[in-house]
Each structure stands twice: as C-alpha cells, then as structure tokens.
Amino acid sequence: MNPHKIRYIEEVVFQKSFSSVDKMMLHTSFIKTSALGLAVACTSLFAEVAHAANKYQQDDWSPEYGSNTWMYEDPTGIFETGPLDVFHAAKSLYLNRQFLDAAYAFGKVQAKYPKFRLADEAAFYMAKSFENLLMHKAAKSVYEDAIKRYPQSDQLAKYHFQLMNMDYKEGKYTEAMAKYQNIAQKYGKSDAKTDADYVAGQIKFEQGLYQESIDLHASILPGNANYLYARYTMGITYSRMNKFDEAENCFRTITEQPVSNKSERDIQDAAKVKLGHLFFSAEKPDIVAAAQMYLQVHKESPVFDEAMLGIVWSFLKVNKPDEAIKLAQWIINNLPESIHVPEAYLVMGYGYFLKKNYQNVLEALTQAIELADRPLVSVASRDSARQAYDAMQSELDSVQVIALDLARQLPTPRVESKRKALRPTLDKVHQTIEDYASFMQRAIQSDRFEPIRQRIRDDAGFTLSPPRPGPYRPPNYGRPDIPPIDDFEDLE
Numbered sequence: 001m002n003p004h005k006i007r008y009i010e011e012v013v014f015q016k017s018f019s020s021v022d023k024m025m026l027h028t029s030f031i032k033t034s035a036l037g038l039a040v041a042c043t044s045l046f047a048e049v050a051h052a053a054n055k056y057q058q059d060d061w062s063p064e065y066g067s068n069t070w071m072y073e074d075p076t077g078i079f080e081t082g083p084l085d086v087f088h089a090a091k092s093l094y095l096n097r098q099f100l101d102a103a104y105a106f107g108k109v110q111a112k113y114p115k116f117r118l119a120d121e122a123a124f125y126m127a128k129s130f131e132n133l134l135m136h137k138a139a140k141s142v143y144e145d146a147i148k149r150y151p152q153s154d155q156l157a158k159y160h161f162q163l164m165n166m167d168y169k170e171g172k173y174t175e176a177m178a179k180y181q182n183i184a185q186k187y188g189k190s191d192a193k194t195d196a197d198y199v200a201g202q203i204k205f206e207q208g209l210y211q212e213s214i215d216l217h218a219s220i221l222p223g224n225a226n227y228l229y230a231r232y233t234m235g236i237t238y239s240r241m242n243k244f245d246e247a248e249n250c251f252r253t254i255t256e257q258p259v260s261n262k263s264e265r266d267i268q269d270a271a272k273v274k275l276g277h278l279f280f281s282a283e284k285p286d287i288v289a290a291a292q293m294y295l296q297v298h299k300e301s302p303v304f305d306e307a308m309l310g311i312v313w314s315f316l317k318v319n320k321p322d323e324a325i326k327l328a329q330w331i332i333n334n335l336p337e338s339i340h341v342p343e344a345y346l347v348m349g350y351g352y353f354l355k356k357n358y359q360n361v362l363e364a365l366t367q368a369i370e371l372a373d374r375p376l377v378s379v380a381s382r383d384s385a386r387q388a389y390d391a392m393q394s395e396l397d398s399v400q401v402i403a404l405d406l407a408r409q410l411p412t413p414r415v416e417s418k419r420k421a422l423r424p425t426l427d428k429v430h431q432t433i434e435d436y437a438s439f440m441q442r443a444i445q446s447d448r449f450e451p452i453r454q455r456i457r458d459d460a461g462f463t464l465s466p467p468r469p470g471p472y473r474p475p476n477y478g479r480p481d482i483p484p485i486d487d488f489e490d491l492e
Helices: 003-014 030-037 043-052 084-094 099-112 120-132 136-149 155-170 173-186 192-205 212-216 227-240 245-253 263-280 287-295 306-319 321-334 341-354 360-371 379-391 393-406 413-464
Strands: none
Touching: 084 099, 084 120, 099 120, 120 136, 120 155, 136 393, 155 173, 155 192, 155 227, 155 379, 173 212, 173 413, 192 212, 212 227, 227 245, 227 263, 227 341, 227 379, 245 263, 263 287, 263 306, 263 360, 287 306, 287 341, 306 341, 321 341, 341 360, 341 413, 360 413, 379 413, 393 413
C-alpha cells in the first residue's frame, strides 16, 4: 500500500480523541463483542482451518532413491527395471493433483511390483489420492488393507493417523479419539503422533474442552507443518477463556513467522485480524495498533472483508463518520457475498447517526436488520441438501468400490477401457461430494455466525427504538471484523 495512504489513515483515524464519540448513545460495544467477536466469531477462515485439519498433507517430494533404474526380480525370476520409474510417475501425477490417475498409477506399483521396497508408500499415496477426491470409503479400504499387508512398514503410523483424520473430518469424534489413543500408545515417537496431537486438539476445542485443547496444541513446536495452525487455535481458545495476554502472544507469534505458501499466509492474515480485535477492544484501546494490523491483511485473504470492517469501526471510533460510511459502502458494493455486509450497514447507520442524518440512519439500520434476519444457510436448504446427498449415497459408495477395484488391477487394455467408461460417472460423483462438502462448510460458517447475526439485530433494533427512561447507557462500538484494501482510491 502507498505509504502516503497509510499515513493518511493513521492521521485521520488516530489523531482525534474519542471523547466526542463516547458521548453518543450507541448500544454496540466492541468490548462486548470482543468476548463474542474474538470468542465466537471464528470467521470463515477459522472454520476452514478447523475443518481442513492438519497441513502436513502438503508433501515435500524429492527423488531420494538414486538411479531411476532399479533391478527387480518378479515372481517368475525375471529381472526387470522400472518400479522406481513407475513410482516417480505416479508421484508426479499426485503432485499435479491428478488424483484419480495417481490412484491408478500407485495401484499399478503395488499390483506389478508387490515386493518393491516402496510398495507400502505407494499404498499410502494411493489412499491419499482417493482421500483428496473425497472418496473416503475407498481411501479407508486402502489404509486398512495396508495395515494388514505391511505390518512392519514405517508408514504404519501414518496409515492409522489418516484413518483418525478422516473420522475427524466426518465429525466422528469418538472414533477419532479412540484411534488417537492407539497412535499415542503405539507410535508415540513418530511424526504421525504430532499430527494426531493437532487433530485431537481441534476435537477438544470443538468440544469446549479448552485446556485439553491447549495442552495438545502446545506440544507442537516450531518447524512442524502444523505449528502456525496450532498457535491460531490456541489464540482463539485463550480468547474464549478471557486470557487475552496469552491470546495476543499466540497471534503475535504467528505474525512473526516466515510463511512459505498461501495457506500459511492466510493463517497469518487471520492472526493479524485477531490481534487488531484485541488491540481495539482492550481495556485501554490502541486504535492505531489495531488499524495497522488490519492494513497488513492481503486483499486476496479469506479475512480481507473482516479486516476492512475493522478499519470502518476504527474510523467510527475516532469520530470520522464520513470515512466510516465511505468504506462501509465499499464493502457493500465490492464484497456483496461477505458475511459482514449486514454489519457494514450497521456501522453505516451509526455513521449517519453521528452526522444526525436520521433518514439515512433508518434506511441503513433497517437494511442491516433485514440482512441479519437471513441465515447464511437456512434449515430448509440444509435438510434438502442432506436428503439429496443421502439419496445418492448408495451410488456414491458403489462407484468408489468400482474405482478401487480398477485401481488394484494392472492397466491392461480391458481395464483401461473400464476406467475410461467409469470416468464420467466418477467425475459426477466427485463433484457431488465436493459440492455437498462445500455446502456443509457454509452451513458450519452459518452456525458460527449466528450469535453475530443476533447481535446486529439487537444493536440496530435498539438504535431504532424510541428513547427509553432509565439510566444512561455508555456508548458501545461493534467489533472490527473487516479487512483493509490496498488502494483507497478505489473508494472514490
């Protein structure tokens, strides 16, 4: 961002005292929302983090096995070369996210070279290929078969962990924790144990067992692929426990770490937003520090809208209603699908209230209430999606069984013909599963946003209601749950 624009924001947002605004009778309180916004508003990104589980699945691959020519004696006693080439070709398909072709290729490794020293690893990636296609039934079958087939393999702990991880993704927490205990007892010194700690910590968090969640995540150390994600969950957890200093330490740690991919940058942006909320809602608010955090969030980030909304609240906090209204309108116009649009109307209404433009107050707050009355995902649409998915379940299962059977066979012309004929059905099934998973993720986000929807309705309704007798209510300010933009000229 242009440094002159940053200075402008800092000067405009931060040079004013708060006294004039603090005389306004607004019902919303950022302090109140801190407990709610930091504790409950885990935002779409956190939902995404919590349900995407561990990030160790981002594989680092290098051809570490030497020459591509490896002498192999098949059961007939004939020496041939090739298993390593086939394995590398399969891994290339996997890394290029051609997961169905990768599953077939890794199946070829196992079928043609059952004694190959990487056959157990081929089984792992064959299962991972199906897992990435969201075909959990096929993936589980491969992992369970591999556990029996390769009892001495160094992949064994990973097989068990992947089964635990799929139970977690499917919401089967009891089954997942039973598998975790098995991993902890038998594979306590393996890397898979650390991955299992992360997933177990996520489960404890979602069950409200916060100290247990913190204990599990605290064991994940820098250098581990799950470290940033574990610290983020710890920060949210400490916030829910009203341990804000500890929460700040967790989020700050994330912002200070180097990142190597988009996923890590996204979690770092989310941590910056949470730090902004903490600074904004502290006993002694530091609006400058809060806005500086919001301004650092990348425009491509999943929490960009939340950071932008934070800047809107910052403008309002320092009695700059024109800037607040302008930026709120930008959110409404440019991010219409954001879950924060209702709150953008809310803060816009508050801005007009400061300007004593009461007709616009009425219009903005009425719109805030109308939008907040609409859940992101209705009960009816959720029921309809579940019924449609359940109706296809037998077809989904049978297609996975067929695909797995074909993956376990050598690619003869007959098998290749069957694979080709099955692909359109597989594509359709995969899209159905993916669409349903995306819908359910949206439903989870809707559930987590519910307390915020209720707060918006209450706050807007209170401001629109006639004056009431009783003690003076100190001013309150909603939470900054919004992202910054890179070019404020876009707001013109």
